[in-house]
Amino acid sequence: MKVAVFSTYSYDEEFFNRFNTGYELTFFILPLNEQTAALTKDFDVICVFVNDKVNAAVLNILHKNGVKLIVLRCAGFNNVDIKLADKLNIPVVRVPAYSPQAVAEHAMALILTLNRKTHKAYNRVREGNFSLEKLMGFNLHNRKVAVIGTGNIGKAFCNILTGFGCKISAYDIAPDPELKKSGVKYGTLEDVLADADIVSLHCPLVESTRHLINQNTLKLFKPGAMLVNTGRGALINTADTIAALKSGLLGYLGLDVYEQEGGLFFSDKSEDIIQDDLITRLISFPNVLITSHQGFFTQEAMTEIAVITFNNIDEFVKKEPLTNRVVVSD
Numbered sequence: 001m002k003v004a005v006f007s008t009y010s011y012d013e014e015f016f017n018r019f020n021t022g023y024e025l026t027f028f029i030l031p032l033n034e035q036t037a038a039l040t041k042d043f044d045v046i047c048v049f050v051n052d053k054v055n056a057a058v059l060n061i062l063h064k065n066g067v068k069l070i071v072l073r074c075a076g077f078n079n080v081d082i083k084l085a086d087k088l089n090i091p092v093v094r095v096p097a098y099s100p101q102a103v104a105e106h107a108m109a110l111i112l113t114l115n116r117k118t119h120k121a122y123n124r125v126r127e128g129n130f131s132l133e134k135l136m137g138f139n140l141h142n143r144k145v146a147v148i149g150t151g152n153i154g155k156a157f158c159n160i161l162t163g164f165g166c167k168i169s170a171y172d173i174a175p176d177p178e179l180k181k182s183g184v185k186y187g188t189l190e191d192v193l194a195d196a197d198i199v200s201l202h203c204p205l206v207e208s209t210r211h212l213i214n215q216n217t218l219k220l221f222k223p224g225a226m227l228v229n230t231g232r233g234a235l236i237n238t239a240d241t242i243a244a245l246k247s248g249l250l251g252y253l254g255l256d257v258y259e260q261e262g263g264l265f266f267s268d269k270s271e272d273i274i275q276d277d278l279i280t281r282l283i284s285f286p287n288v289l290i291t292s293h294q295g296f297f298t299q300e301a302m303t304e305i306a307v308i309t310f311n312n313i314d315e316f317v318k319k320e321p322l323t324n325r326v327v328v329s330d
């Protein structure tokens with residue numbers, strides 16, 4: 001069976017070749033979209049990542065080219081028209097949980113770096129500047145942290161916060177019984193945002209969570225609070241967030257995802273003029289820290305992604321129930 005793997009880099013090839021269970025793999029550095037969908041001709045399976053586009057136009061080309069299975073090597077599926085794929089009888093499978101700890105730990109890294117300004121201290125010392133001026137942070141102990149979304153990643157993040165002695169409040173449509181038992185206090189979105197020192201986003205991107213953080217919800221934030229997003233870029237309205245940073249309402253911003261990250265993240269743009277005015281504005285703020293969707297990027301996570309991806313394909317080939325199929329009701 002022939003598998004086309006889109007949006008690939010050296011690390012993708014390394015792990016996919018290592019854990020391949022017997023398929024003919026072709027790697028494309030190009031993302032899948034309307035312009036590149038023709039490359040899927042003669043492939044049985046396509047494997048895509050977070051910034052590949054599997055919309056109606058692409059799906060119709062895939063169907064015409066005889067693609068039988070769409071494999072997501074990520075948890076999110078907001079970039080796929082699941083309803084149309086179902087109508088075209090092309091199953092969509094995903095990796096629902098590859099390493100919750102990887103993303104949760106990265107969220108904490110963003111918080112610690114923004115708070116204690118270790119990135120600035122590193123650059124200062126390299127230049128011979130050992131001053132502590134403007135490097136003051138705050139204790140995380142006893143600070144209130146609002147966790148938006150307590151699925152696998154949010155739960156792992158709450159466990160990390162517990163070790164720091166934080167006061168944890170959470171918002172989720174399905175509260176986790178174990179977290180409640182451990183002392184996490186669930187409430188409405190308005191309640192948990194109201195007096196939080198740090199707000200961390202870990203919910204999926206669906207229609208109800210798109211631009212969850214906007215000019216209205218930002219008004220609920222405690223002045224000077226920190227916002228961290230390691231979920232999906234479109235959970236945040238970027239323009240509204242910039243306005244909150246400019247006014248001082250928002251004290252810190254840590255992003256590992258960005259709404260318009262396609263065409264930017266995972267690529268070297270150091271010699272290019274970046275045309276995205278919003279991200280160039282964000283980069284200019286001294287209290288903003290951006291990483292390029294690397295929260296998942298650990299050895300353990302890459303291993304799990306490869307193993308589950310091939311298990312998903314194996315189930316399809318063997319005509320077994322698809323454990324990780326994304327259905328319309330999702």
